[in-house]
Amino acid sequence: MKKTNFYSIPTLRGEEAKRFIEFDSLKPTTEELENQEEAKQRYLQRCEVARKASS
């Protein structure tokens, strides 16, 4: 991705927006929620390890 595209905001319209709105309203599965929670916990663990290493 080129650096110039970092700060441009994409806008979804028409059929893209319709598909997006449908996707946005989907309920997550238990597995997806567990994976997301695991990602967050692992991120927090790494933060804690880094904090201890720096102190």
Added chain:
Amino acid sequence: MEDTSEFNPKVLTFPKISDTFDPNSIDCTDDDNTDAQDLQDYLCNHALSDQEQNMSATYLASYENKILGYCTVVISSLAFKKYPLGKPSTRDEITNYPVLLIANLATDKKNRKIKGIGSEMLRHCVGMGALLSDIVGCRYVMLYATKAEKFYSEKNKTEYKFFVAREENDGRKLMLYRIHNKIERHLSETLDISDSVSAVVKKGNANQPKPDAEKTSWFFRTIRRIFRI
């Protein structure tokens, strides 16, 4: 890294880029040595200065004191037309959602045979997005995929399945991963309960007094006003 069989992604750490890191120590160009996505160029020429100006943050994937790749993240936004098929009013025509943009995610060419580096970097970014959603609000993790679209969209490649929102003219695909908050989690757990429990809940609800919607409806209010009751 010599032995790839013992790679444990959990041991990866993600320090931020600093001036002690030599960006030329890793090679993030494509397998044909081109840098079509400017991944190596960004690492060598912009990553540190952008970070110092709070324009982005670059994290190095470090394993046993070796750098295996990097990822750059930026706070961004996604806009969409709320009523794609109609136009109820001009005021709420465009809606914006807060997102965490994975601007770059690249693996060192020498270590691409090791499975799990990219997935772990992605997990790191999703974890960051999930945490951000608790702190400041973040609804999606967003990225633009070029050659690695399948990596993000196929569930067997990564635990985090991305949705292809659109394809750009240059072939890049705008991809989104939804962050869910705790309220939705609670609702989901409620929906997942067994049928017997659902039946009990329904029965319990049936015994509950109905909301006083009728009493406050326009019709009854008007009747009361006319007859002064």
